Amino acid sequence: MSSWFPENVSTFGGDIDSLFYLILYITGAWFLLTQGLILVFLIKYRRREGQRAAYIPGNSLKQAAWILIPGLIVVFLDLWIDLRGAEVWARIKGHVPPGDLQVQVTAKQFNWEIIYPGPDGRLGTVDDLQMDNELHVPAGKVVRVVLKSKDVIHSFFLPNLRLKQDAVPGREIVAWFEATKPGKYEIPCAELCGFGHSGMNGWLFVHTAEEYQKWVKERWPEK
């Protein structure tokens, strides 16, 4: 059934997908019920000679119950969706877990400037390394992304990681993800940011532990 979505390789992606399906089943049920009823009524109660419609104004509580009760059901289902949603939101956006790796991504008109802290693990030090549009991370590790923007609002979108977070100029926003499967995934921009918005795209390389160590050694050889 998950053929609609791109492949999910994120730890919290499953929660989002399952919440989507929960809502799909609820709204699907309402869809079939309401459209079905309409179709049945249209056929069953079409105009026939000599047959009068029933006078049911529906203002008295007894008659109005026919719509108030389904309304109550909608309220309870809504609350169920809200409760499930609140828990998932708190886990994803509510707090950012301590990251094994922290990178800084600065969006600008029309690419992602990605700065790696280097072996000392701290940003803003001399051993930092900047790469454009290439984010290399180890699989199975929590990656903290500090999002900034130099000019307009961009949106850091990783479809396969089920992650999206706007990068707003003048603000530092932290997003996080943990990739579960090595591979090469795209990082499109999801917020209109000018004539180069279409095609603004970066790449996320998720490496196995060994590959990642090899990559680190290539970048910071003097160690």
Added chain:
Amino acid sequence: MTSDAHRPNYFVVWLWLVGLVFISIGASVFLSKGAAILLIFLVALVKAVLVLLNYMHLKFERPLLYALVIVPLLIVAVLVFALFPDFVFHH
């Protein structure tokens, strides 16, 4: 039209308004920062209500017109409170 009996003394209302301006200036000079701001905006509120009731004759109008003043103010209050987390508390 409001007859004579219902007409507030406009001149006295004017004196109050002018007096209140001096009070808020005094507050900003003598009182501490927090107290001054509180008093200043209380004074502004009083002046606004004075103008509304007396000059705009809201005192003699029906409740529908009161609602036309209070509802928009509530809506602006909702906007202010919703903006607090994003602009006042943001790190």
Added chain:
Amino acid sequence: MKIFSTDHKTIAKQYLSLGLFWAIVGGLLTHLMRWQLAYPDTEVPGWGFIAPDFYNMVVTMHGTIMVFFVAMPILLAAFGNFLIPLMIGAQDMAFPRLNRLSFWVFALASAVLLASFFVPGGAASAGWTGYPPLSAKAEYTGVNWGLNLWLLALALEFVSFLMGGINFLTTTINLRAPGMTFFRLPLIVWMQITAAVLFMLSVGPLIAGAVMLLMDRVVGTTFYLPEGGGQPLLWQHLFWFFGHPEVYVILLPGLGIVLEIMPVFSRKPIFGYRPIIYSTIAAGMLSFIVWAHHQFLSGMDPRLAMPFSITTIVISVPFALIVFAMIATLWRASISFPTPMLFAIGTLSIFIIGGLTGIFNGSAPVDIYIHDTYFVVAHFHYTLFSATFFAGFAGLYYWFPKMFGHMMNEILGKIHFWLTFIFFNAVFIPMHFVGLGGMMRRIANPMQYDFLQPLQPINVFITVAAIFLLLSQIPFVINFLWSLFRGRVAERNPRQANTLEWTALSPPLHDNFERVPVVYRSPYEYSSPESPEDWLPQDQPPAVAQS
């Protein structure tokens, strides 16, 4: 028809004609977008190549035109102006001259928007939402005067609809015919005044925001520029504080039209007149506290997302009640299917899908993935398109005899409905799946992304269906123009409906009624036990008890 007339009916027709003109322009812009998405960087037949910044301009103007220059004028101004005085038994609006001024300010706004296409740098291209800093500095989009004129056109349009709103509210409050209490008002009048209140009380902050944005662009202030201490998020709050009540301002009159038409062709009272009114008022109030669901991922404080996610999902309840009431109206009814009824049922059926997909967007975590994707585009076309086009066509076919004095052709009407209904779904159902596949909004060329390649056949299908949707409007154009002059002459009450506008001539006299009507009952007394007929006009005196 005097051009500078103050007759609410003439002004309604002027708004209708300007709205239909813009609908054609908006529709042609759709053609440009869809062709570029299906066959990127190929020449659009009848136009040529589409550069990326030109594509952004087309997207921006399509949104702006459809929301502010098609939906608002047709649903609010045309139907509201024409129907409110007639339905409450008044001779005209409370302020006829202000009403005329509101149209001509709207015409000026249209002229300014049209001019913005031809200024150097082209028209606005920062999205119909115009988020700064992209919209705050000319060099970010390369558009200078185009965006300034866009802001000016919107400001003029707001002023025009503020004047219209004052007219609607004052007329309905003060100029009702004797006996027309608030709970005997037809539901479309309830919906129009609720929409007017929502617009009046929500547009203020955006006018302030637009003044600030115009100053940023022209005077050099830094309201939304971080380097000058400004806050880009401020605009999003001010815009969507207006934006969400605005979409209900467009939706409510659409629902009102359906609520007027259904009882007439079901020969049965609308089910739950009062529950519908209380739901409308509840939805109106709730609409002021849902706006930030547009900003879950915009850098807004994450703690704010939950309250707004809850209010967003809760606002589905009043609309669910209205939908249930419409369905209950069909129960044990006597339903006939002329074109207005087909479009009314089409509106209901499509609005249900739109309402349901709203639940996905309202849930914050799901929105993490589908925000700014084509899933959202599909959602709001199911809600806005249903209210503007399906309900708008339903209203046009239904009140055409009263507006223009001629009947429209039923066969062409039915062809138009079935073609539009089928191709509308053919365009927008697949769009949900393109959105779930991750396709982002406002991108000119999906082929630049590997993960979107498998979705391209769907995009091609949507484009082809969209072309057929555009072509299926031809039966309507023929029908509309032909019936204007050569349609069968309409009598006073061709539909045997109860509301007051059907007691006037078709088209009505300058002062609407030969004598001021007196109202005795609710507008929905169909198949009432009190009357042998299956309808009972509002102004028909109660039958004197036989001695």
Added chain:
Amino acid sequence: MSRSESLTMTGIPTGKVGMWWFLASEIPVFGGLIASYVVVRLGSGGWSDASSHLNFSLALANTFVLLTSSLTMVLAFAAVEDRKPKRLQLNLLLTLLLGLTFLMIKGFEYAGEIGHGFTPGAGIFWSFYYGMTGLHALHVLGGIVVNLILLVAALRGTLKPNEHRVELAGLYWHFVDIVWIFLFPLLYLA
């Protein structure tokens, strides 16, 4: 009784219902602007010393000018009730002159501040200062135009059937005064 005066189901004259709806829609305009000012100011520092560069004495004078113009406006309406055309014309003229004085003082104030280099682009405080006082000044200008039309009609004696319009113009003028009642402390005292 003019047309819009007579038709009323709720007992409130139609003109007044319309004007109060207009004021109800204006409250969120200034409310949105003031809300943005308050919120952005609380979120960033350094605003009170920026506001110390404002010309306080001119603003104080402007406050008295506007308060007095509210008085003369309401006296003009009282003159309508008492059917005293001469007093009506005098008070309308005074309100008009006071309004123009307000704009003149505002103009001098702007010139002085810009002269010292505090242009709208000088910082976020100045953006809001010119935004709020500019929009308010435009509304004062609008009120002056309306009062001018009424004064001319009063002088030519053509105001007769629509005298209630003086009250409506008064409602609008007092609203503009109330906005200044909040702008003055927000910008100059806080």
